[in-house]
Amino acid sequence: MRSPKVRSPHHPLRVGRSRTGLGLYAVESIPKGDFIIQYWGKMLTAEKGDELDNKYLFEINSKWTIDGASRRNIARYANHSCRPNAESDVKRDGRVIILAKKNIKPGDEITYDYGENYFEAFIEPLGCLCDKCIEKRAEKRKLARKKSVAKKARSARKADKAAAPKKRAKAKKAKARAKR
Ligand SMILES: [Zn+2]
Secondary structure, X not given: OOOOOOOOOOOOEEEEEEOOEEEEEEOOOEOOOOEEEEEOOEEEEHHHHHHOOOOOEEEOOOOEEEEOOOOOOHHHHOEEOOOOOEEEEEOOOOOEEEEEOOXXXXXXXXXXXXXXXXXXXXXXXXXXXXHHHHHHHHHHXXXXXXXXXXXXXXXXXXXXXXXXXXXXXXXXXXXXXXXO
16 A cells, blocks of 8 residues: 555645644635545554554554654644544545535634544543533533532521521520529
8 A cells, every 4th residue: 555645635724723732724614525634644554553652643444554643744633523523534545534524614623533442542531622522511510510509508408407406405595594
């Protein structure tokens, strides 16, 4: 299998700051289904790929892996998302391309799903920072806050009840004192 050549994108792209460091951004609208960029790199046997320790390995199949660590591989800046607007596609000749999964607006960050294996190994342990996961966590916090407010209200009522007998006890003591 020969190494794929760099292909200039049909749509201009920009590398910019993102939540996770750097990200890949659309400069103009990209219609759904359009080619965005090729995931370019050295083609390695899966064995060789396993020996390498970098985050930019793209597993094509059980035999081949692309080492996309080169900075010339602009596609390496496209981050993972659990609600992506792009997707990767492996061509029969082993080329990996990124396509628009939705209509992408200018300025949108281009993201695709890195797949279960990558997610479990590199993203999940640190906590995914994609829009979907951030929304999910915010929703969870909101629920937890509601629950803790309800709990506080309940324990406040309990505390009132617990305090009530003491008051009565004090009143009794006062009465006793008054009798003496
Ligand atoms: Zn996510």
